[in-house]
Amino acid sequence: MNDHTQIQDAIQVLSTGESLRVWSFIVTLFGDLARGRHDALSGAALSQLTSRVGIKPASMRVALHRLRKDGWIDSRREGRAGWYFLTEHGRTESISFSQRVYAPADTSPLAQDKAWHIIICAPNSAPPTKTAAMFRVPGQTGVFFGIGPMPDLPETLSVSGQIGPTPSWLRHALAGPELQRDYQIFETQLAEVTALLPSNIDALDRAVLRGLIVHSWRRLLLRHPDLPDGVFGSECRIGPCRSNVTALLARLGTVTPDDLARIA
Amino acid sequence: MNDHTQIQDAIQVLSTGESLRVWSFIVTLFGDLARGRHDALSGAALSQLTSRVGIKPASMRVALHRLRKDGWIDSRREGRAGWYFLTEHGRTESISFSQRVYAPADTSPLAQDKAWHIIICAPNSAPPTKTAAMFRVPGQTGVFFGIGPMPDLPETLSVSGQIGPTPSWLRHALAGPELQRDYQIFETQLAEVTALLPSNIDALDRAVLRGLIVHSWRRLLLRHPDLPDGVFGSECRIGPCRSNVTALLARLGTVTPDDLARIA
Numbered sequence: 001m002n003d004h005t006q007i008q009d010a011i012q013v014l015s016t017g018e019s020l021r022v023w024s025f026i027v028t029l030f031g032d033l034a035r036g037r038h039d040a041l042s043g044a045a046l047s048q049l050t051s052r053v054g055i056k057p058a059s060m061r062v063a064l065h066r067l068r069k070d071g072w073i074d075s076r077r078e079g080r081a082g083w084y085f086l087t088e089h090g091r092t093e094s095i096s097f098s099q100r101v102y103a104p105a106d107t108s109p110l111a112q113d114k115a116w117h118i119i120i121c122a123p124n125s126a127p128p129t130k131t132a133a134m135f136r137v138p139g140q141t142g143v144f145f146g147i148g149p150m151p152d153l154p155e156t157l158s159v160s161g162q163i164g165p166t167p168s169w170l171r172h173a174l175a176g177p178e179l180q181r182d183y184q185i186f187e188t189q190l191a192e193v194t195a196l197l198p199s200n201i202d203a204l205d206r207a208v209l210r211g212l213i214v215h216s217w218r219r220l221l222l223r224h225p226d227l228p229d230g231v232f233g234s235e236c237r238i239g240p241c242r243s244n245v246t247a248l249l250a251r252l253g254t255v256t257p258d259d260l261a262r263i264a
Numbered sequence: 265m266n267d268h269t270q271i272q273d274a275i276q277v278l279s280t281g282e283s284l285r286v287w288s289f290i291v292t293l294f295g296d297l298a299r300g301r302h303d304a305l306s307g308a309a310l311s312q313l314t315s316r317v318g319i320k321p322a323s324m325r326v327a328l329h330r331l332r333k334d335g336w337i338d339s340r341r342e343g344r345a346g347w348y349f350l351t352e353h354g355r356t357e358s359i360s361f362s363q364r365v366y367a368p369a370d371t372s373p374l375a376q377d378k379a380w381h382i383i384i385c386a387p388n389s390a391p392p393t394k395t396a397a398m399f400r401v402p403g404q405t406g407v408f409f410g411i412g413p414m415p416d417l418p419e420t421l422s423v424s425g426q427i428g429p430t431p432s433w434l435r436h437a438l439a440g441p442e443l444q445r446d447y448q449i450f451e452t453q454l455a456e457v458t459a460l461l462p463s464n465i466d467a468l469d470r471a472v473l474r475g476l477i478v479h480s481w482r483r484l485l486l487r488h489p490d491l492p493d494g495v496f497g498s499e500c501r502i503g504p505c506r507s508n509v510t511a512l513l514a515r516l517g518t519v520t521p522d523d524l525a526r527i528a
Contacts, residue, residue, distance in 0.1 A: 118382040120409075123403025123404070139386070140406075140407065141404075142403075143384060155432065156428070156431055157427075157431055157434050158427070158428035159381055160425050161425015162425060164420070169387065169419065170421050
């Protein structure tokens with residue numbers, strides 16, 4: 001039932017480019033499959049997931065060791081089986097970032113969004129404590145723009161409301177030519193994977209494919225501020241990538257730790 | 265009926281401080297009394313108006329000559345009488361500024377005014393063509409704020425909507441300590457004049473008093489941008505001055521060229 005070659009090809013497509021950082025990919029797997037409070041992945045399941053993308057068992061053990069040392073994951077033994085799970089810290093980080101990774105397509109035109117602001121600090125003043133949704137305007141000192149609730153910053157000049165069309169100098173500063181090229185490559189990869197996927201895929205392959213897609217997507221998102229896709233302009237393919245990621249993850253369906261436990 | 269001493273005292277109060285520039289005072293008189301398309305003031309009326317504030321006939325003639333040369337006023341003779349009137353240019357300028365001079369008290373809290381904007385130009389770009397309601401943010405380059413319709417400036421980052429409380433560094437940059445002191449002095453003068461005014465005043469004295477009030481007010485307004493009073497903060501007495509000017513002008517009543525023609 002499982003079209004092995006096509007799945008292998010899809011995994012290949014998603015693995016080209018930069019070599020996969022093992023610890024980072026494992027963080028992605030936990031974030032996608034096991035970010036619930038009582039979720040855990042068995043050592044056996046992790047071995048199968050990582051081996052399907054060409055990660056050697058020794059590399060996996062080193063990565064798990066590092067993630068435990070850094071406080072991201074913890075483990076427990078049950079008889080001969082080892083179980084790995086996110087720490088409270090790892091869970092918080094995963095949940096925080098999952099809001100950005102799984103955000104649905106951004107369809108609101110910027111012009112209709114009234115939650116923008118520009119904030120100007122006193123000349124020669126110390127920089128303010130930035131909030132998560134507050135971005136320095138490139139080329140200016142002490143000038144910030146942002147979306148969402150206005151931060152409470154005394155002694156600043158601020159206007160909140162609608163944003164105008166974003167100028168090209170801002171779009172280029174937020175997402176430069178390299179990032180734009182990488183989004184183009186990712187868009188092509190997603191189209192190839194969409195064409196390759198057979199209708200029946202086992203849970204392990206679904207988990208691996210989800211992991212690879214989310215991993216690339218997460219790494220691209222981390223390279224620019226968390227702003228509506230429209231800010232980056234139509235030449236940046238973040239919007240189409242988001243639609244394709246959403247569609248592919250829906251097609252692959254969610255995979256639970258239980259699904260994997262039955263197989264591994 | 266006319267309490268001459270009190271009126272003289274009121275004129276004295278409004279004439280203290282900087283010496284009156286004759287040509288500038290005459291511009292104010294025309295703007296207040298004769299800015300209609302067919303309005304004209306006789307040489308005789310102008311002589312009486314200016315002599316009541318201590319301007320010598322020779323100074324008045326020099327000023328009228330200068331204003332004609334500069335294209336502000338023109339004149340015609342009718343028999344032995346000379347009539348002076350604003351040129352089209354002088355009228356346009358007078359009407360334009362009269363909107364600011366006679367603007368009623370600004371009662372709208374800034375927070376409820378949604379017509380503000382901040383505009384940020386491309387780094388190192390040439391400064392944009394400023395509109396009348398667009399002000400450079402002190403201490404920044406290529407950053408402007410303003411009120412009213414958003415100017416159409418491509419390649420700028422802009423947010424339009426509500427303004428936050430204006431910071432002290434902006435208030436001080438817009439209206440420094442000298443201007444604040446001069447508004448305090450003017451507020452005191454207006455209170456003294458209000459206390460001095462008798463109930464019956466002839467048209468010439470009403471015109472002179474109006475002229476002196478409008479002249480001081482106009483010169484103060486010209487020293488800062490045309491922004492709602494609340495922007496300058498409560499420590500700047502522009503708002504109370506505006507209320508007092510409005511009340512005094514209402515109490516003095518309008519004076520027409522015809523009123524003066526009957527006397528002079």
